[in-house]
Structures are given as structure tokens and as C-alpha cells.
Amino acid sequence: MALDENLQKTLLENSESARVQAKKYLEKRHGFSSVFGKGRAFIGIAGLRGIGKTTMLKQRLLQEPDAFYISLDSFTNLNLFETAKAIQERYGVKELLLDEISYSKNWQDQLKQIYDGLEIRVFFTSSVAIDIINAGADLSRRVIVKNLFPFSFREYLHFAKKIDVGRIGIGHLGDAKKMQEIARLDPYFEEYAAGGIVPAYMEDKNPAIFRGILERIIERDLVFSLGFDGKDILNVKAMLENIANSTVEDVSYSSISRNIGITKYKAIRYVEAMEKAFVLNPVKPAGSNVMKEPKILFTPPFRALFQKNMEVGKSVGTLREEFFVEAMKINGFPVQYLKGARGEKKPNYTTTMHGKKYVFEIGGPTKNRAQMKAMGKNSCILTYPSNTTPPYKPLTAIGLL
Template identity: 30%
Template sequence: MEKLLQKYYQKLDRIQQNKVRSLLEDIDWSNRFIGIKGARGAGKTTLLFQYIKVKQLNPNQTLYVSLDDLYFTENNLYSLTEQFVNEGGKQLLVDEVHRYPNWSSELKNIYDDFPDLQVVFTGSSLIHIEKARGDLSRRAVIYELHGMSYREYLSFSGFLNFDKVTLEDIINNHVEISRSIIKKIKPLAHFKDYLTYGNYPYFLESKNAYQQKLIETILIALSTDLPPSYNISYASIEKIKQLLYILAESVPFKPNIAKLSERIGVSRNSLLDFLRYLEELRIIKRLYADTKGIGILQKPEKIYLHHPNIAYALAYRDADIGSIRESFFINQVSVHHPIEYSPTGDFRVGKNIFEIGGQSKTKKQIQGEKYAYIVSDNIEIGHKNKIPLWLFGFLY
């Protein structure tokens, strides 16, 4: 345990608390059993340590462990927890739970057997709490750490901190909100940088190496995180990489499942599974005409890359600007709102239709729709039903 404590203190000393994700304040830390899931690289580990520092927990009563540590090849989490509690431990922070066999059952037993201990755990976006053994769904409160919003990117880049806005705020008051922001910063001056390298906090380490690191992160997620979750073979991983290459060159992709499965050399059902895996890893986003009652074998209407950063990293030619705009809109809005494919505009969010485009985008495609809006790139301020694209980056 001493070596684990040494690693914990070393990491704690390296963590800065001047830049924190908004999820840190959104989480109700009074809960005794909290799960945080998210894509690899989103910043889950940093969030755990910032919880200790920002909330001023007693480091001597808190223990951080990562379950991919070699310690757990010969030791189990339950025994470690028992020793920690007997020595006065109050908060146990457990990282990378998806790398540990039977993690859900063991965490359930820890929760039940140590009623005075708070447990906070993190795992891949792949983990399904509702399907986990030990019935964690009734015990754990689960949050997802998404990639950084444009608002968070501006804060982390050393510009001003801005308040979040709601979708209703944007629809009803976008002119006033835009004007208040523009008084303090020129949002379009930094927007392209965000679309290129702003989704994950490791852009702070090196902007030049960001895209290469993003590619490496995606490949590690495919080869390391995916197999234990779905018990798939190395050959299937190679097929998924082939699929991702095709999608990266073609998005927004209106899939012909029969042709695509034939091209890759897998069955229709396997292809649909592969698409689901890529979405759960937060690499792509599937768009359906109706989000209610989506079946596992249902074909999506369109497929997008999860965030524009991925398009810039994976595309072997210039990324399509139309796809970039739509990908950004989906990524920011879908954090709090289901998005559906619309045969008139590009997207439906509740009763609202959104058509995405450039500065000169017209209302032709959404003519006759009552709750329809043009979302335009390259404008600072909108007018009536025309809204700046960048403003949707302030939703979280």
C-alpha cells in the first residue's frame, strides 16, 4: 500500500487547480457512490485529483488508485479498501475500473460493507452501469465527462470565464447573449483553433502534437479498452479500423449497410455492432430519424465523426467544412438534448429544426417550418431566426 500512497501523493502534487472542468461543480459530491465515465483523454483522472484539492479533502483520509496498476495483478481492491478504512480512510477514488476483472461486483461489495466510505470511480465511456454485475445502477450516481466545450476551451486557454447558457436561451435571446460576449472577446478569432485541437485538455501540453496524440488515443481505445468490454478479436479490431478510415473520408456518411459490410468483409449485424462500438468510444455519432426505441440492428440515417478534432486528425485530405460545422453542432447540443435527423433541415431537437451552413445560408430548405432556425458560421451576431454557430459552444 505504501507504493500506492507514494504514487498518489506524487500525482496530487503535480495537479493544478486553476483550470477546472465545469462538471466538477455539476457533480453532487454529497453522494456516497459516484461514477464518472468518459472517452479516453477527456480528463477523468485530473478531475479526481481536482476534487481532492478544490473541495479541500484531507489527503491523509483520501486514497487514489488506478486499477491498471501492476499492484492489482497480485492484490485485490476489496482487501486494499478494507485496510484503508481500518486506517481511517474516508474517500476512495478508483480510476480505470474497466481494466479490472469483476470491477462492478467488487465495488458493490465495497459500497455495501463500508457504509462510512465515499467511493468515486471512473471508467471508459464503454462501461454500462445498468448491465454491470452487482446491480450498480441502484447504488451509483453516474456522470459523463464530455470533451471540452468551446466555452471551456476559452477558459482553459487563458481567456475570460463565461457562464453556460441553455438552448432555450440561445433560441430566444441569442442576439443579446452574443452582444454581451462580443464585448469581452472576439469568438470567431479562436473558433477555428478550437475546431482543430480544442476538444481534449491535453492541447495544453502541445498544440503541434495534438492531432498525433488524438490518433494514438483513438487507436489505444480500440486495441485496449474495447476488447475486454466486448470480447472481440484482433481481426475484428482491424476491421473496425478499416471502417473508421472509410467513415473519416466520407462523413457525413449516409450508410448503405449492405455495401459497407461487403466492402469490409463482415456481416450486416457485425457492421452495426462496430458502429455502436465506435459511438460508445466517442469516435463517431450516429444520427437517427427517431431517437425513441432505437433497436440494436436499426440503421442510422447519417454518421458523423464525434467532434471536428477527429476529422482534422484522421482525414487524409482537407476536412469538409460543412461536415465540420454539423459535427460541432451535434457534439455541443447532444450533451443535454437528443438530436434527430430531419428531412427538411439538418437536425431536429425537440420541436425545433436547425439548418447549418455558412454566412450566406438562406431559409430555403426550412421554408414553411414554424420552429426553424438557420445556424450560420462566420457571423458574430445573428438576427431573428439566424443564430451564430459558435454560440452553441456555450451550452456546457
């Protein structure tokens, strides 16, 4: 079915408006060139709302004059194949930039149609994690998904404070002089963790923007992508409030189920949904055959939205852990937490980096070092505020990897 003439005109006006808007954002995030590289495969960009996915698509309009941008959460009923075909024939479009693809019905099948039937390349975004392998259409050889993460601490310093700090390697943790230099970055930590981690915060330093982001995720993104209904929305909000006002050690699927009056199955489903929306970071226990539930952490700064007292300093212990887990995820090093026997003190986290196992304890500058004594040379205590006396290292160093 041919695309309506007026609709084509509206889509063109919106795309050209996006091209004008892009001129406000000339500086690109790290990784831009790797997203818009050459090749036949379509590229999906998945990540939290507010971290620059839309900006990245609009910046592409300035690079590629034959690119065309469509915001699918504004045009939810488009047939993607017919739209791509019509604008290619009329405007000579070579690249189609689709924002928030999960708002389009049967997007998987329509992407397959476009890939197989048209000489046009597609870049698309989603605020919900994209599972191409189980997408229902054979997209695994047609689509590459790239995750776009919030600002690393290093990116935040560059974009928000105009402070350029070079990347460090894990080996630099043993460089005393370097650690002392990094410790001087402590004054920027709380603003970063309280909102600076999300690029949108640079334009509007009002914590209310995070409430708006979260409401859009829960009330729209999860409804369109996962079929959530009104009851699910209320339950998810209650769950997030319960998690935010509990200690990390006290949160489990069973406690969520009990505290908000849902089944354990639903508690698992809701946690997984908020993980897919990049709001929660569940961390699994280390070891094989470990019958224990994950630690459930927030992506900074969302915990503060639900806490009774929203000051960052009041929950700095949990915030340290959430910073660490998110920083490691940004750098491609997923962590596990260490599980001890009842009453046994164990370090917090372990990960494998470049083929070596590392153990980290997270805490304040006077954190007890007793449990680190048997952990070997690839272990350290990451501290905020910073302590640079071995085995203590600045926590912020992890944000510079």
C-alpha cells in the same frame, strides 16, 4: 487474502505522487462540485480519454486528505474489495478514487462488495460508457453514473483563451445584438474543433496526441471492456477510415459492411463500441416507425486523423454538423435528423428544449433558406462563418448554451 506489504507501499507512493501532480491543476472544470457531492452512493465518471477524468480524481485528493487514488490500468490484477479493506484499515481511507475501472476484472461485483461491507465511498472513472442497469450486479441503487463531456466552446474560451463568455439561453438566439457579439468569436472556432475541445490539447498542441488517445481506446480500452481481439482492432480502424473519408449521407451499416468486408451485425457492433468510447456520435432519424439507419458522425477532432487531407477547412461542412451534435449532447439536448422523401430537401436536425420543439439547419453564411420557410418560429439556420441576418445565427452560439 491479505494485501501484500510491498504492494500496499507501492500503491501509497502512487497515490501520494498523484496528490503532488494535482497541484498543477488548481482550476476545476464546471461540474466538479456536482460530482463530489455528499451522499452514500458511489459515483462513476464516464467520458472520452483526455477530457480530464484523471485530473478530476487527483484534484479531489487536494480536497480530501483521507482520499486514496489508484490507477487501475497500471494495477490490473487488484482485488478491489481486499485492497479497499486493507488501505482503509492501515491508512484510515474514507474515499477510494479508482481510475479506469473497466481494467479491473469483475469490478461490478467488487464494487457491490465494497458498498455492502465497508464504510468507504468510491469515485471511479471509465473511458467506456458504463451501463449500470445491465452491469450483472445489482448496482442501480448503489452507483450513480455521471458523464463528463469534452470542453464546451464556452469552457474552451475560458480555459484556453481566458475569455469569459456568459451562458446564453435558447431565447438569446433572437437577440440580434447578442448574436453580433457571438459572431466575433468565429476566429476561435477552428482551433476549438481541431483539438481545443479536448482539455489534454491545452498541454500539448500536437494533433498526434489524438492518435495516441484513439490507439489506447481501440487497442486497450475496448479489449478490456468489450473483449475485442486483434481482428476486431483492425476492422475498427478500417471502419473509422472508411467513415472519415465518406460523406455523411453515404455512410450506413450496409456501406461499412460492404467496404471493409464484414457482416452488417459486426458493423453495428463496432459503431456501438465506438459510441460507447465517445468517438462516434450516431444520430437517429426523427419520427416514429422510421426505417432508416442513423447518421454516423465523429466527435471532433477524430475525423481528421483518418482523412486523406487533414486540413480542417477542407471538411468544414461535416465539421459544422459534428460541432453542433456534440454541443447539443454536452448540453443535454440529444438531436434527431430530419428524413425527407427521395429528392426532398429538409432541414438537418430537430430537438426538444424545455418542452418546445426546435429545427436547425447547419451551413455556411449563404445557406439556402428555402426549406426553413414552413418550419415556424422555433427554427433557424446556424452558420459558420457567421451570418447574423435573420433567420441566420452564428453556429458557435450553440456552444455557449
